[in-house]
Amino acid sequence: AVAAPVEIKFSHVVAENTPKGQMAIKFKEIVDERLAGKVEVKVFPNSQLFGDNKVLEAMLLGDVQMAAPSLSKFQKYTKKLQIFDLPFLFKDMEAVEKFQNSEDGQKLLGSLQKKGLVGLGYLHNGMKQLSASQPLKVPADASGKKFRIMTSDVLQAQFEAVEAVPLKKPFSEVFTLLQTKAIDGQENTWSNIYSKKFFEVQPYITESNHGVLDYLVVTSAEFWMGLDDGLKAEIKKALDEAIKHGNGIAAQKASADKQQIIDSKRSEVLELTDAERAQWVTAMKPVWKKFEDQIGADLIKAAEASNN
Amino acid sequence: MVRNLVTKLEEAFLSLLLVSMTLLVFAEVVARFGFNAGIHWAQEVTLLLAAWFVLFGASYGVKVGAHIGVDVFVKLMPHNTHRFITLVAVGLCLVYCGLFLYGSWIYLSKMKMIGIELEDLPVPKWIPMSILVIGFVLLIVRFLQLGWKVVTDQADGFHFADEAEESMELAKELEETALATEPKEGANQVKKEGDK
């Protein structure tokens, strides 16, 4: 008799037309083509199975085999991945990519093992920008303003460093809170600002590129170790190709969405002069020091080196 | 005596959960609007209180008949048939609880083994999550009690909450106050003008 194919349930929280959604579909297509009968991928978009907060737990229970939450979601599983939240560590996506592909970056994928998870690869969303109801040119402009953040100690410290007020609010409530001006601003990538229509309710967007918002494609250690090495290698290869495909779309989308936002004239995009940018860096860089013990000074240094 | 004390404790705890949730969210609004500040752990704690409120409250709801259901059909049956059907229904409720208790136990053990903390507080996640197991154990106890009552013919159905009945309390209260005091307000004004 023929053994039943290995089932991979890929659960994510966004629509199918996003880079992450496209990456998942691509992965399924490649697997269908090359590993037909051996592996079967089922993609569940739009939080159909689980939300981002519970998907990792479901994975540990063995009910989901793959997911791609944002890197900030892992702070309770490993402190090391907090490195990607540090402000002004990477100057652009090229530097991010370079670090992720470096030996240190790849070693980080294994940092979740103790908690039963295995990182399989990084997937891009893009560099984060600051949007607000008032123009933000220098750190003093952000002082006293309320910014929505994802749950992340680093992001909290980042806004506290410029004397702003970080507020944790569920993503689903952000639009309403921005629209009613109950909160003043938020940080996000071009594609999120565009797809969630934040630009319609935030008259100013500062092109700060102050941080990165990336995802980690992850699986459970139990599942992964249970596969034979040949199959593991083939799945990883398929995934790497799918991620490459997804990252290509993400890069295209970031610049296209930025252009759409500018063309809409709903929001003014502010560019920072070198002097202004230096002020932000000076204000926010102490955050690195604060998390140095948790992340590791060497690792931060290695990441910084990827800018050159 | 003991039964009374247990009820009092259950009621106090349930009310406390609701009030704390309300005040926590209220405090967040005041902090943000009045003091331009945030309470960074408020959201997580509010949501966990909500989980406790629901999962703890469900069993209390069985005891006092606060759940709702469709009982127009079973009430048409002869008394003993009604009792029999209710026993079947209670049995199915116990199946439900059993399945969830089993699932919750595995989930909880796994979380305890992995040992992850809450996002905003330095508390192991499995501790607040233990309400899953506690809640279903309590629910089983309450359904067993109900089943016993049906067997011994002290009850024949689930005794569902009746919004109409509860609203009638309001009507009774109004009638009583209208009779007891000579009000300066509403009822009397209507009466006066009606009289002439």
Added chain:
Amino acid sequence: MTIAVLFITLFGCMLIGMPIAIALGLSSVTTILLFSNDSLASIALKLFEATSEHYTLLAIPFFILSSAFLSTGGVAKRLINFAVDTVGHIKGGLAMASVMACMLFAAVSGSSPATVAAIGTIVIAGMVRSGYPQSFAAGVIANAGTLGILIPPSIVMLVYAAATEVSASRMFMAGFIPGLMMGLILMIAIYIVARIKGLPSQPFPGFKALAKSGLIALGGLMLIIIVLGSIYGGIASPTEAAAVAAVYGYFIAVMGYRDIGPMKGVPWCKEGENFVTAALRNAVQMLWAFPKSITDPEVRKVILDASKVSMMLLFIIANAMLFAHVLTTERIPHTIAETIIAWGLPAWGFLIVMNILLLIAGNFMEPSAILLIMAPILFPIATQLGIDPIHLGIIMVVNMEIGMLTPPVGLNLFVTAGITGQNMVWVIKACLPWLCLLLGFLILITYVPQISLFLPEYIDHLNGY
């Protein structure tokens, strides 16, 4: 096959009188165990997620708490006074005032039967004394009482928002005009009947009295201003506004109106007391009233009552989310939608079928339970047919209003029978002409989406969309 197992277990469990929450949960678990390989642990995780990851759902307990504080006889009396002073002098004025009082009470309470009980107890007797036939009075109130769930804030709308993930604030805004319109339709009908039958009017009390009763009533009516004001004025999200409303409800009931709690019967100003001593005395007493509230039996009862209802609803919702989870993963609404579209059923035809389905369901079940079961099924179908989600929500709410007036399970009928002391057949007959009016209104709401959509779209327009 999956569809059959899911629905047969669900309806079977409900029919034998199981709590709806557990019927939903058990049918979902059974289906999952039979047709997918999810573990029980992940189903438990899903239930925990449903109770602990939905911040917007918390608006439900908070609103229930706020209306529990304000659904008292005292508040009802004040609103009736104001309504009588406003429209009592028109022909049929007392009946119109009763409708207006129902609308006002609807605006502070999320519940329809409570509206009938609170307003009906006082005004039906008053109307009979003024020469209205009792059946006329009872019919008007039973109908106007249904506005409790159409005029915001409304628990039923929040449940719909939870089931379909549409915005609760938009639902509230959408209910506003239909609610006012239905009230107005009732009043016009009353005016016509009053002219034909020569029903009495009240003398106009003068503007001073009107202003006074208006001011007193404002204490309760501030609730809706606070809720909608803080959502649209940029202070809070619906969940937060609901929490603010709950705290306000406590203040106005315990400290302001002093109908319940430790300040009950304490006058604002004693006879012969000067302003300064009165202010000081009140301040001290109010501060002392906070700790006393904790042990006060009336305050505790209000909170416990609200807890019971909230817990029950949230437990149903959590189980309904499991149910919806099964629906989506098994693509059941999708299959039904495809079948319907294959029949070539147009949007208007679907709306007729949907209305009939909901009206039948309304005969046996309570509004929130119906919405939680039906919305996840109907919503994807309606979206495919191009029906606006907000419009769909309002249609469903109006259907639920009608369900409260149809036997055998019609909450407003029960309450009306209770307060008039008449039997059900009499009550049903009394409500019938007004029920026809409501059915006409349903048709209007169903086929003129602008009535529901105008206000939310206008607000979007103001915001520049």
